[in-house]
Amino acid sequence: MGKRSGKRPVLGKAVGPTLEHIERDGTRDDDILKPRIGGFKMNCCGGSSATEPVKVDWKLKAHPVIKRGTPFLLCVLDGWGENREDDYNAIFKASIPTIKALKNGAPARWRTIKAHGTAVGLPSDQDMGNSEVGHNAMGAGKVIEQGAGLVDTALRSGKLYKDKGFAYIKQAWFNAPGTQHFIGLVSDGGVHSRYDQLAALMKGCFEQGCKKIRVHGLTDGRDCAEGSSIKFFTEMEKDLEALRKKGCDARVASGGGRMFVTMDRYEADWKIVERGWHAHVLGEAPHKFQNAVEAITTIRKNDPDTNDQYLPPFVIVDKSGAPVGPIVDGDAVVIFNFRADRVAQLSKAFEYEDFKKFDRKRYPKVKFAGMMQYDGDLKLPKNYLVSPPLIERTSGVYLVKNGVRTFACSETQKFGHVTFFWNGNRSGKLDEKLETYLEIVSDTCPFNEKPKMKADQIAKAAKEAILSGKYDFIRVNLANGDMVGHTGDFGSVLVACEAVDKGVKLMLDAIKQVGGIYMVTADHGNADDMAQRNKKGEALKDEEGNAIPLTSHTLAPVPCAIGGPGLPANIKFRSDLPNAGLANVTATFMNLLGFEAPADYEPTLLKWT
Ligand SMILES: O=C(O)[C@@H](CO)OP(=O)(O)O
Ligand SMILES: [Mn+2]
Ligand SMILES: [Mn+2]
The missing domain is CATH 3.40.1450.10 (BPG-independent phosphoglycerate mutase, domain B)
Structure with a gap:
């Protein structure tokens, strides 16, 4: 997925990538940045046209309250569920002041949403969520029957x-x-x-x-x-x-x-x-x-x-x-x-x-x-x-057709999640001029050895994108909770969560600086439960009395927080959608970008007075 072609960045000596690097022509085949700029096939209308309505009205109506053009950050915490608060919940145990403070906004600006099972198009409610279905749902605004x-x-x-x-x-x-x-x-x-x-x-x-x-x-x-x-x-x-x-x-x-x-x-x-x-x-x-x-x-x-x-x-x-x-x-x-x-x-x-x-x-x-x-x-x-699921008229297509400038960034392990999966399993960019996709190269060692992963570099790149004024929509995925969660190494997962928190703080501070709006959410659980359990929910222990690690995703719902100085005071989460899932995120962020969502998308989580 995703050919590398076109311009390459020139690396400066700065710790993180800068947008200047991204936009300058360069030929160096560095090992830090791999922007996907140029050379992609345009696929604005997305996939098969066989089932598409004959005439799609791509023009999005302006949102009645939220103004278009306010910089908007959408941060996906990969593998970050809201789960029982005990000794095996690394998110509960970690020192993560910024993300914990988001909860103070509940219920008006913090809530949970479903991220597993039928809510994201999986066959049964015993199916844990995963990145593909989660990012497909958030990108498409619909619950799609999955592979x-x-x-x-x-x-x-x-x-x-x-x-x-x-x-x-x-x-x-x-x-x-x-x-x-x-x-x-x-x-x-x-x-x-x-x-x-x-x-x-x-x-x-x-x-x-x-x-x-x-x-x-x-x-x-x-x-x-x-x-x-x-x-x-x-x-x-x-x-x-x-x-x-x-x-x-x-x-x-x-x-x-x-x-x-x-x-x-x-x-x-x-x-x-x-x-x-x-x-x-x-x-x-x-x-x-x-x-x-x-x-x-x-x-x-x-x-x-x-x-x-x-x-x-x-x-x-x-x-x-x-x-x-x-x-x-x-x-x-x-x-x-x-x-x-x-x-x-x-x-x-x-x-x-x-x-x-x-x-x-x-x-x-x-x-x-x-x-x-x-x-x-x-x-x-x-x-x-x-035949794969038909994922059509994704939010990305609507947004480029309405002139929204997007910066999407993650590290290699999750890069395709915020681009390929987000766009309905299409590897190309939707619009060469309006979109910048930036990949920060992941380490190749097992991630418990380097649990901070590239959270800091991603956050710095996003911060620069926010401050640059060149983008309306800044979309990132922080991989740590998931990738380190899969190793089952509890101590490393704590470090991973703390690195995520620092990254989120950096980005939220930038949003504050520009008077922007943010949404912080996740694609499915993982770090929120690190122990295998019996039917009563008690942690299973080995002969030495240590909890047996859980390396998989969880069935937990995920948090969804909104805020930022650009968010009008009368915007709140509605309370009539207790079963909302990841597909409801789409109409919500389209509102936060200043648009009403297409009528057939899952409803927005927002209300305004
Ligand atoms: O690593 C992966 O391939 C899956 C787990 O199988 O995780 P995620 O869905 O978070 O990418
Ligand atoms: Mn994931
Ligand atoms: Mn995973």
């Missing part, structure tokens, strides 16, 4: 087997070698994939004539409990055995931990994808085993420092030591993740003839498809089994 549910429906109705993506992969099965490969995340997390969907799909493929299946499975531990990979791979081995008994040669062929093998995102570290290519495609990895459960169990036992997220790559070999499932000419390959960000790079490696991100050594001619199309701008991949 997880669309795949469920397509599998249940059997439509998937009648569509052209399936017909495309099926062509490979009837001539040798004709292996059907599946690559993806094996868990019940429901954020990127779900194992039950893979199990149904493998069964469906067999029923449609597939005789040979190989799974390249990634261990999770991030959307589910650390160590649960053994349970999921055991379940998968059983299903594969059942298929074998019916006459389908079905086996696991390779694997590794999602954060170390294959599932990089936003080009943070191509080495991760390269490792995956070696294991899945070439059948090469340092660890070789005859069985996947044995592989995971042994690697974990021999290296107590490893875990599901970071498990090194392994390959399954036969008795002679030959890999059981390298990917070769004539095979079919399906990535069974429905979520885009962490499989876009692997998709490029399969899809692009001309590919220079790493040396593929061998580039097999295969029928390649995604569970979904992952990038609507790039049409990546060309073939897919289930």
Whole structure:
């Protein structure tokens, strides 16, 4: 997602990026800033036009009370829920005076909103929120049925087997070698994939004539409990055995931990994808085993420092030591993740003839498809089994059509969240002149080692954007609560939260200075609960009495605070929308930018007297 092209910044010696750097022409391929300026395909009307009303009225009406042109900051705290206040809530325990003070505005200017389950288009209210659905909802102003549910429906109705993506992969099965490969995340997390969907799909493929299946499975531990990979791979081995008994040669062929093998995102570290290519495609990895459960169990036992997220790559070999499932000419390959960000790079490696991100050594001619199309701008991949959600007429399109100047910024790990996901899974900019997208390069070490991440640099860049007077809408994402929350390291999460608080203070002070307006909200919970719990809600403890870390997101609602000197005194949160969710944020910030939102958006959270 997101090609890098066009102008590059020149780096000064200042600690943080400056807008001057962004706007100056430069050719230096620095490692601090990667602005996405120039070279993107314009896609102002967004996606498929098939279902779009014939004539869209893009002109937004002026808001009756809030004046247009007041600088407006929208700060998304990633992984920052409002949860029970106990010893395992890092947000409660951290010293975060600025963010805590926002609560004093309740109920008129601080409230919580739903960020999980059906409120954000997920199949059930047991589904935790995640960045993709959260940012899609905030960008689009609507609750959109997301990938997880669309795949469920397509599998249940059997439509998937009648569509052209399936017909495309099926062509490979009837001539040798004709292996059907599946690559993806094996868990019940429901954020990127779900194992039950893979199990149904493998069964469906067999029923449609597939005789040979190989799974390249990634261990999770991030959307589910650390160590649960053994349970999921055991379940998968059983299903594969059942298929074998019916006459389908079905086996696991390779694997590794999602954060170390294959599932990089936003080009943070191509080495991760390269490792995956070696294991899945070439059948090469340092660890070789005859069985996947044995592989995971042994690697974990021999290296107590490893875990599901970071498990090194392994390959399954036969008795002679030959890999059981390298990917070769004539095979079919399906990535069974429905979520885009962490499989876009692997998709490029399969899809692009001309590919220079790493040396593929061998580039097999295969029928390649995604569970979904992952990038609507790039049409990546060309073939897919289930159509992605149609996310149209997003706020971004309305805003550029009404001349709003936007600055969007985050660090690599969340950069696509405030741009790609925000714009309905489109990698290009909506308007070259009106928008500046700035990426601050993330560290590549595990984030508990550097929990402050780039909060300060992002805040400084946003501050400069606010003070510059060049932007109406400054949109940022601070990654720490989420990225450090996923490590399960409580002490580091406290540092992470404190870095976020300092960043927020810097930005709110800038808003104060220019008489602007702010909204501080979040996309889903994470740092707000760092312990696994029993049914009564008590923290589970290990043999030494320490709480067992929770590395996943939570089901908690998220805070939403508004304020700033530019916010008219008679603007308040209304009280008649107790179940409002992230999609209500959109009409709210469009109001704060001085506009009435499109009539079919979820209602604004604001009232005025
Ligand atoms: O890291 C990720 O890919 C997900 C968790 O699987 O987190 P987020 O939705 O916050 O990006
Ligand atoms: Mn997130
Ligand atoms: Mn996360």
